[in-house]
Amino acid sequence: MSTGSRSRREFLLNSAAGLSAAWVTANYAGILEAAAYAQQSPAAGPSAALAFFRPEQAAEVEAMAAQIIPTDDTPGAREARVINFIDRALTTFEKDRQNDYTQGLRELETQTKQLFPSATKFSALTSPQQIQVLTAMEKSKFFELVRTHTITGFFASPAHGGNYNKIGWKLVSYDDSMKFQPPFGYYDALPQFRQ
């Protein structure tokens, strides 16, 4: 990991820390549930047959996605089956991006070999090595596309193949129920607002 990326990530991690405590308290049940889903699921990772990617391509894209939204103390892109979303998007709504992936995976290979000449593929690198490769290409169009697709797949309706078991929604405490009644949140439930 380069010094630059380490300091950036640590700085931002620290800046978010103050809030995560409050958040975890409020959403602990949701997190546990999401984590449980991920653990129970033997098929975390690609489960459905992929329509666009060859298996070795899927492994590379999924490794990228898993660095963009990693699995840490909570589930990440892998458990949310983001790869299924991307594969499906590329054969439905976003067919016109197929070439960007074919091309982009070559860029990934080049970048990987440049930094780690003995490496065979990106997905075989260690996590810090992968972060180094992605940091080197984070300004590229391909990285931006995979980032957009990973995030979209993580938070889109599960109907599109990702956000498995609503993992993404649970992590941002989004509830997809059909109806809600007030009071909705903490502040509008305060006594001065409930007459």
Place this chain on the structure above:
Amino acid sequence: MIQFTPSTEVDFVIIGSGAAGGIMAKQLSTAGFKVVVLEQGGWGKYGHEQDYTKDEYLNDNATGDDQLMTDPAKQPNTFRRNANEKAVPGVHSYGCVVGGGTVTYGGSSWRHLPWEFNEATTVGAVPGTGLADWPITYEELEPYYTQAEWEMGISGQKLNNPNVAPMTKDYPVPPVPMKASGALMRMGASKLGLEVIPGPLAIITKPYQGRSACVNCSSCSGFGCHVKARSSSAVAMIPLAEKTGNCEIRVRSYVREISVDNNGRCTGVVYFDKDRKEIFQKAKAVILSANGSETPRLLLLSKSARFPDGLANSSGVVGKYLMLGGGAGASGLFEHPLNDYKGVVTGAAIVDFVKTDPKRGFYGGGRMTARGFDTPINYALRGLQPGSPRWGSAYKKALMAEANHKMTVSCFVTQLPLETNRVDLDPDVKDAWGLPAMRITSTSHPDDFKAMEFFRQKSLEILQAAGATKVWAGPVNDSRGSAHNRGTCRMGNDPKASVVNKFHRAHDVPNLFIIDGSNLVTGGRNHPTMTIQALAFRAADNIIKAAKTGQITRL
């Protein structure tokens, strides 16, 4: 449903079925006139409770019957700040479905205030701008505001407040419940001596006219309402128009020209049908309600020997005085969860700064609204504070930490009408039908920037006073495109300085009526829909009277 053959001369062809077009269709067909509505979009697939899912990705990528907004690939537009710049690809997008923008809008339904109709007189001229008085007064329009609120179905609360337009009658249904973001705004505002009031919304809170009340689902602004609680033209007007047996809604009809005869009267319109076949629909009169940007574009496309500079454009004013509207705001983080993904986008507002205050040293004012969590994909792609990590564990942790703790104060601010801000035809770019694309030229007046900056600062103050643990606000900037586009066919008494008269009749073409945001002389505080709807009801009354007394003819 009735269908007319294009060769049948109908009484009115209406271009567009949005805020104004839907009302015109319902009013004219109810009065017994034969009407064809040409809508470029489809019917839109929503309003079916059984299919109810929160599908942001589908909504963002909708095609066919799911599509609710224009597709920039088919309808490109370009943008430049001034005439010296080369226009670059633009971001202008708007409702493209039966019901137009009212199908997906947030639903804010503020009336113009009485003094907004004569600010040029009461505030005084602002040099270098086209700030002008309207040819009508608030009092003339007031009964039509009431009619629109009751016929469309607007929720709200009648208030005795000098910064809210006076009403002769309360709203038909009560306001939406206050959300956590509204409560926080109220906590901040009260410390600063400001007041938070419930805003009027085109979202019904009780069953009304056979439609369900809002269920606070949160797939709101930008989505078609799954329970039809949003009082769009599509659910409140079009069904009534169709029921008369006098009105045909012809979808996927992309109009390319309003045709005229040698006498300079409209004969009908030429449009591309869904198979891109050119069809001429004959009509005694044309109602143009295509919105504040497409209306002037269509007039400029409708060139003829008699109207070489575009139809109804002897003044040269068509397309000019474009107002996209000003925006400003700030976001903040709070200790406790807001759960603001529940409920409508916004129902709480501060209106204390709506009026131009000479002490502030600039023309302009606006409204401040409280908003919370957007939608998950949009939030995760763009919702974190500037400088946040964009990927990796730190990104994920920030996303999780901020999602349910963030609120935004979003302000709707004046933009002065400038002659140089305009819609015209791009000389190079074409749309999917081979027609010149829309080109937007717009930059805000220095006073607009001062107004936006004022609201940016106030937003930060309110969030801080509310106890935010962190606040941030991006710099204010020009709008490049907007669903609130207005002013491009302004209404006025002087045919040399305006496009339509006070009854919406084109000065140059006696059987052409233009009714939409393009008529607005001043833009209000960037909340145009309620005024467009009131104007439409008023225009319809006058057009019906004129038609019934033989004052609208092709001869």
